[in-house]
Amino acid sequence: MGKDEQYMNKKSLQVKIGKLTLKNPVMGASGTFGYGVEYKKFFSLGDIGGFVTKGLSIEPRKGNPGPRIKETPCGLINSIGLENIGVDAFLGSVIPQLRDIDTKIIVNIFGTEMEEYVELARRLNKLKRIDGLEMNISCPNVKAGGAEFGKDPLVVQTITRKVRDETDKALIVKLSPMVTSIIDIAISAQRGGADAVSIANTYPAMAIDIKSGAPFLGAKSGGLSGPAIKPVTLKLVYDTYGRIDIPIIGVGGISTVEDIIEYALAGASAVQAGTANFINPCATPQLVKQLDKYLSDAGIQQFKSLIGSAFR
Amino acid sequence: MKLTHNGIVTSIERIKRDYILLSVRIDDPPVFNPGQFMMIQISDAPNSYDPLLLRPFSIFREHNRVYEFLIKVVGRGTQAIADFRNGRRILVTGPYGNGFPAIVTPHPVIAAGGAGIASVFAFVQQLHSKGIAYELLYGARTSGELILPELMKQYNPLISTDDGSRGYHGRLTGLLKTRIKNNSTIVACGPMPMLKSVKDIAVRHGIKCYLSLEARMACGFGVCLGCTIFDVEGNTKRVCKEGPVFDAREVSFGRQADKDH
Ligand SMILES: Cc1cc2nc3c(=O)[nH]c(=O)nc-3n(C[C@H](O)[C@H](O)[C@H](O)COP(=O)(O)OP(=O)(O)OC[C@H]3O[C@@H](n4cnc5c(N)ncnc54)[C@H](O)[C@@H]3O)c2cc1C
Ligand SMILES: Cc1cc2nc3c(=O)[nH]c(=O)nc-3n(C[C@H](O)[C@H](O)[C@H](O)COP(=O)(O)O)c2cc1C
Numbered sequence: 035m036g037k038d039e040q041y042m043n044k045k046s047l048q049v050k051i052g053k054l055t056l057k058n059p060v061m062g063a064s065g066t067f068g069y070g071v072e073y074k075k076f077f078s079l080g081d082i083g084g085f086v087t088k089g090l091s092i093e094p095r096k097g098n099p100g101p102r103i104k105e106t107p108c109g110l111i112n113s114i115g116l117e118n119i120g121v122d123a124f125l126g127s128v129i130p131q132l133r134d135i136d137t138k139i140i141v142n143i144f145g146t147e148m149e150e151y152v153e154l155a156r157r158l159n160k161l162k163r164i165d166g167l168e169m170n171i172s173c174p175n176v177k178a179g180g181a182e183f184g185k186d187p188l189v190v191q192t193i194t195r196k197v198r199d200e201t202d203k204a205l206i207v208k209l210s211p212m213v214t215s216i217i218d219i220a221i222s223a224q225r226g227g228a229d230a231v232s233i234a235n236t237y238p239a240m241a242i243d244i245k246s247g248a249p250f251l252g253a254k255s256g257g258l259s260g261p262a263i264k265p266v267t268l269k270l271v272y273d274t275y276g277r278i279d280i281p282i283i284g285v286g287g288i289s290t291v292e293d294i295i296e297y298a299l300a301g302a303s304a305v306q307a308g309t310a311n312f313i314n315p316c317a318t319p320q321l322v323k324q325l326d327k328y329l330s331d332a333g334i335q336q337f338k339s340l341i342g343s344a345f346r
Numbered sequence: 347m348k349l350t351h352n353g354i355v356t357s358i359e360r361i362k363r364d365y366i367l368l369s370v371r372i373d374d375p376p377v378f379n380p381g382q383f384m385m386i387q388i389s390d391a392p393n394s395y396d397p398l399l400l401r402p403f404s405i406f407r408e409h410n411r412v413y414e415f416l417i418k419v420v421g422r423g424t425q426a427i428a429d430f431r432n433g434r435r436i437l438v439t440g441p442y443g444n445g446f447p448a449i450v451t452p453h454p455v456i457a458a459g460g461a462g463i464a465s466v467f468a469f470v471q472q473l474h475s476k477g478i479a480y481e482l483l484y485g486a487r488t489s490g491e492l493i494l495p496e497l498m499k500q501y502n503p504l505i506s507t508d509d510g511s512r513g514y515h516g517r518l519t520g521l522l523k524t525r526i527k528n529n530s531t532i533v534a535c536g537p538m539p540m541l542k543s544v545k546d547i548a549v550r551h552g553i554k555c556y557l558s559l560e561a562r563m564a565c566g567f568g569v570c571l572g573c574t575i576f577d578v579e580g581n582t583k584r585v586c587k588e589g590p591v592f593d594a595r596e597v598s599f600g601r602q603a604d605k606d607h
């Protein structure tokens with residue numbers, strides 16, 4: 035038996051995202067996982083493949099007026115408004131609490147101009163404890179009259195390149211789902227030097243309070259997440275797989291082990307669960323366990339053998 | 347301490363038309379402070395995700411591993427709870443939040459408006475069992491809307507009704523004004539307009555006051571930032587984490603508060 039074969043015969047949930055090796059493909063999604071530390075009281079963070087922090091900006095942000103949450107059928111519209119503690123507080127008070135954690139930590143970053151992303155990448159690059167950066171490009175670019183960074187392939191390529199030049203860490207670009215061509219945007223991220231893309235962020239959505247006759251959310255509209263969006267985001271992953279050479283991280287409505295398998299078959303190398311954490315704070319470690327069992331029961335040795343299998 | 351629990355519904359008691367008392371047995375019972383809350387699963391995920399989110403309810407009472415929640419039926423989720431069957435297994439998370447401060451002596455005055463009684467009851471019970479003197483003021487629109495009158499009797503509530511059908515005729519805050527002294531501490535829970543007047547009264551009399559607030563919650567444990575409110579200085583506070591009990595001086599009753607209630 036050759037060395038490769040031996041390795042092939044060992045059961046493994048391990049996956050690679052660029053230079054990052056995750057012990058399993060299950061991560062917590064940005065904005066639903068706090069700064070990670072909040073989950074220490076629920077389970078050992080070492081059980082999951084990694085997590086992505088709440089989106090960080092240079093300055094702290096207070097976010098939108100309430101209400102910020104509206105439940106919809108099997109979904110959730112949020113208009114948090116990217117409230118976060120800012121990079122200084124993150125470095126000063128959060129990082130020390132994450133030192134002894136045996137999982138991959140990915141910091142989600144955003145800004146309202148390209149320079150903010152660049153500066154965040156520069157400052158975070160120095161930190162050993164951080165394994166990767168995820169760029170949230172579903173934000174208005176103030177200098178371009180408020181158009182979302184993530185909607186213009188050229189802008190995506192430029193901003194990714196600028197951040198790439200500042201960081202040696204795994205660089206993930208998180209795509210907006212509502213774009214003319216997700217493939218074009220993913221290709222741009224790859225050309226800009228991304229190690230992976232996350233597909234996708236939330237879908238623009240709103241609810242109207244029929245009693246008052248006005249939009250329900252304080253910010254009028256927000257982003258839809260949860261099981262309701264799974265089939266839609268799954269298709270984006272399926273459409274993009276094979277069109278880029280870098281791995282895809284599937285994010286959208288993942289709540290069960292079957293959802294993870296579907297995403298893997300569609301082409302995702304790893305996944306992030308978001309809203310599911312609200313329904314059960316232990317969702318991510320439970321998914322890891324269920325995934326392990328699912329593979330055993332199905333006689334599948336390696337999770338990664340599933341990736342993109344729907345095309346075969 | 348474990349914060350996720352497999353609960354078993356042991357009883358659902360209808361109290362009046364739109365209130366229920368839900369009892370859930372938790373085998374690994376967590377300790378809690380009065381004023382803390384738990385999140386209750388409604389859908390039977392992973393088979394169904396509608397309604398998706400857990401709902402927050404104050405711990406009303408606990409006895410022999412059975413946690414009771416006094417719930418007003420106001421929408422889909424609470425209606426679904428009212429339709430629960432005994433023996434149903436549900437995920438319960440928490441206890442979350444800060445709860446009421448341990449020491450509010452010498453003269454605690456507890457003001458509960460309507461369903462607000464659910465959030466302050468455990469606190470009243472604690473004072474009562476410790477033999478600490480307190481006054482419980484309990485208001486509703488009509489005498490017919492007063493919940494669990496027999497149970498409340500043990501705590502000697504002073505009642506107010508808007509229509510005068512029982513006790514003090516008028517708003518609870520009217521009754522409150524007649525009861526406070528210089529050394530009182532107010533603890534209040536109820537609708538936002540009531541809490542706003544309670545704060546005004548406390549400020550005018552220069553006395554301590556704690557308010558238990560509500561907000562729409564997705565997680566209950568501080569990660570979603572859905573329940574954030576802005577305090578008087580414009581700083582962010584999570585109702586689920588820094589609250590739900592706040593020093594009234596911090597609480598701002600702006601546009602946001604009016605809108606959600
Ligand atoms: C910390 C905390 C403790 C609470 N304790 C109790 C309690 O002990 N007993 C009790 O009956 N209720 C309590 N509530 C309110 C309770 O959570 C809501 O009434 C419930 O979630 C409504 O669910 P629903 O699906 O029936 O309503 P929905 O169909 O979602 O909405 C119906 C109406 O309920 C109101 N509502 C919805 N969610 C909330 C919320 N999170 N907070 C306030 N109002 C809301 C809105 O005004 C809405 O118009 C508490 C809320 C919080 C935040
Ligand atoms: C309350 C909330 C806050 C979020 N905040 C962020 C954020 O700060 N940055 C980001 O890139 N995505 C954010 N997201 C999007 C999630 O990371 C994820 O892409 C999306 O919710 C879809 O996954 P889900 O259906 O599993 O929740 C947020 C989602 C929710 C529900």
Ligand code: FES
Binds near residue numbers: 570571
């Ligand atoms: S309910 Fe999620 S942060 Fe408070």
